Amino acid sequence: MPRVHILKPEIVSKIAAGEVIERPASVVKELVENALDAGADTISVELKESGKTLIMVKDNGHGIEQDDLKTIFTRHATSKIKDIGDLYSIRSLGFRGEALYSIAAIAHVTVHSKPEEQETGWGIHLRGGEDFHNRPCSFNGHGTEVTVKELFFNTPARKKFLKSNTAEIHQILNIFIPYTLLHNHIRFSLTHGHKQVLNVGPVPGRVNRMADVLNLNKQQLMEVKRDFPERDISVNLVLGDMNIKRTRRDMQFIFVNGRPVQNKAIGFHMNQVYRLIMPPETYPCFAVAINVPPENVDVNIHPTKREVKIKNEQDICAILRSLCEQALMTSGHAKQVTRHMTQGTREDVEQALLRTHASDITFDSDVPPEAHEITTDAGPASLRPTAEAGDYAYPRGQSLPGGKQGFFIPKNDLFAAKKDNLQSRLEQSRYIGNFSNKYLFFEIERSILVIDQHAAAERITYEQLIRQMEKGTIEVQHLLSPVLIKLTPQEILVWEEAKDKLETLGLSVTQWDEETIAVHTHPLFLKDLEKTMQNLLAGDNIAKCDHETMARRACRSSVMAGDKLSPEQAKHVRDQLIKCLDPFTCPHGRPTVIELTQDFLDKQFLRT
Ligand SMILES: Nc1ncnc2c1ncn2[C@@H]1O[C@H](COP(=O)(O)OP(=O)(O)O)[C@@H](O)[C@H]1O
Ligand SMILES: [Mg+2]
Structure with a gap:
């Protein structure tokens, strides 16, 4: 001893x-x-x-x-x-x-x-x-x-x-x-x-342990181990598949030489690879454990040793990226991965373009600050983030890395119309179609109005929920058999404290077993109950939140993601949106409608 x-x-x-x-x-x-x-x-x-x-x-x-x-x-x-x-x-x-x-x-x-x-x-x-x-x-x-x-x-x-x-x-x-x-x-x-x-x-293997502790389904986790003896590096990855979707990065773990650490570069690159198979605004589950020669790690930079500096961090990130990509490709996600691999960069950039023009985004306090951060010093040029599609990757006023400013749609053109003006024109507009099950296009003379159907649905649902909560008449859906949702130990603790509060939101929930809750009723307009519960139970204790914050969390990405809407439904969304008190931003501050004017399009085609 x-x-x-x-x-x-x-x-x-x-x-x-x-x-x-x-x-x-x-x-x-x-x-x-x-x-x-x-x-x-x-x-x-x-x-x-x-x-x-x-x-x-x-x-x-x-x-x-x-x-x-x-x-x-x-x-x-x-x-x-x-x-x-x-x-x-x-x-x-x-x-x-x-x-x-x-x-x-x-x-x-x-x-x-x-x-x-x-x-x-x-x-x-x-x-x-x-x-x-x-x-x-x-x-x-x-x-x-x-x-x-x-x-x-x-x-x-x-x-x-x-x-x-x-x-x-x-x-x-x-x-x-x-x-x-x-x-x-x-x-x-x-x-x-x-x-x-x-x-x-x-238990043998980390997959079993992760399933035990985080109450996950073992079948949705896979383990990848790889040694690089010539460099004295070993890597062990446990990767959640695309069915483990979280609204935060709370199931992401990084270990370096047996120490739980935070490392922005590794986290960034892992999330980037998952972007190929995960829907926007959802985060995967993974545990990355790497062992490198101790002399290559500086744990002495911070007294709590939470942050570590690793020598050759870029190489490690490249290794992790390729292991993660391969593993996801050979585990039944090949189709999605290969399709995205060829288009990935373009799609990512387009996503970012669409996001970035909303330059007045205000971030909800629910979103952890690190989710807004962009790690541009993360890797060599080829690995440098092009765009973290799906994340709120670009802080206010920041442009895309790589100076792709030339594509940007100037804000003034997009928001040319004043609010009430836009509202009345939206009312008179004609539906012309949808794109990517995400955007609804409406036409009016000299402009195209684009509605983000998901953001619009969030706004509509949010206002309905708020109104009903204020009146104390939440319209609920009674479920014939309860929906069972597994929670992490943390979420269970938060839920125990917040269950009465959740009733006021129309969520009647009981404990099923130690790790599972049973949802018996839910507000009529909310669809994805698992996501809703995750959103509600994350972050500051829901038991202390006011009803607006609760409604905002409940609505966060829990409505209409990727649904194909019929023309009637699309028009209904527009009509409902017009009736909202604050129709042009979603509850989290993103725009619900943008306008592409003919002038703007003419300019893009150099017609002026
Ligand atoms: N649970 C333990 N079992 C055995 N030795 C311990 C234990 N906790 C503390 N010690 C001894 O006490 C010393 C001082 O502990 P600590 O103040 O945590 O400093 P450090 O861990 O940095 O050495 C350790 O180096 C170890 O020798
Ligand atoms: Mg000690």
Whole structure:
């Protein structure tokens, strides 16, 4: 068992400083990482009040020697690195020797531990970093149990910043779940109060583990492994198929050398490949685990080690792209992939063109900020994003990468008409057809009006829902047999808190089993219930949202995506849209109608 020592000042000065314990999730992360570093194959986490009053992490790892128990709470005490050289080839999750020191400073901490070769267990107790006593204790088997009570008891200002129990437990699961996905041979459990939130035993293969933890269908996941021995790189991908569609990137996981990380470039390229088979505004599920020589990764750039810098990141992205493309192509999606592969770039650019002219897009607060970001420094020229069709890829005022400005339709021409003018002309317009089951074309002298049928349907539904909610008369559809929807552990927690609120939206939902809910009624106009539930249960707790936000989330992409409309239906959409209070933007701020004037077309054909 490695012994603990205090790092020398010259190493300390090289370490990105300042472990910050911000919230219960930070404590859970540090303690679970310590358990993993200790080689445990069983790790249990117990929480009370989302960790605010109790966090207990127990493992069956190698334990801590009696003599080391006092030292582990000293700043920079670690058993994981020794020399400066070790900093460049870190194989453990921890190495700074700061976590226990920082936690003990702001909580009551007890550590019980028994190494296998020690006869009895020993315990140590500290309050606010002081006042410790050290005595023998009974301990079942071998390993370590760390108990953290009354977090921030001596720093009330920080305690005040803690969020609701639901929000904090959400954060804890965000931290905890990735480790459970990565280590399918380890038994993990997490209980919150009396509720067992997660309990998974060892299983062969990551697909099984992902299915267990995220409540997914195993048949919709595939695993791809590839070693590149000449470069000492190995890659393990678990790829969800096109049936796992999420409205956010909440089922996307990246691991580098056993560490859950964020890496914009990898995330970007993976999503790009999926764009070939996924409908717009939906995100796939994937877990990318790569192992590279430790000296090629800098985990020392950020104190929480969440962001890592990888040498040759572009090559890794290229490898991931090609593995992902191949895997999706050979798994029954070949038709879609090959068709898109030849047209992909053009389609992507066209998509982006259509999106970009809506230069006054305001983003809904539901959309995470990173979804708006564009990572142009992600790769070499050939891999550089052309357009992330389907994402809100282009922040306000930004042009397409590659300076393709020349194609742009100037905003002034598109929005030439004033609002009421447009409304009355839309009323008199004649339907001439639809394009791509997405756009409805109407004609009026000297202009073509294009309605985005999906955006328009969202606006119509949203206003109807709001009106009915205000009157308390939601029109609902009663389902003969309930629709069953599997949720992630996080979504289940949010749902439990929000179920009464969902009733006011016309969604009558009960729990079916631990991971499944049963929807019995839904608002008449909403179609895709699974998507609706995902939208409602993601992000800020729905239980606290006002009815407008709820309606907006419920409507988000849950109506009429890709439906073929008959001319009568198309005209009906237009008529309903005209009646809306705010007909020209969808609830998320995108335009519902654009106008192509004859002047504009003449200009494009150089007729003026
Ligand atoms: N669960 C555990 N099992 C075994 N040893 C542990 C455990 N938790 C902490 N330790 C010991 O305490 C030391 C200090 O832990 P920590 O403050 O988290 O720093 P670090 O993980 O960066 O070394 C570790 O290096 C390790 O030797
Ligand atoms: Mg640690």
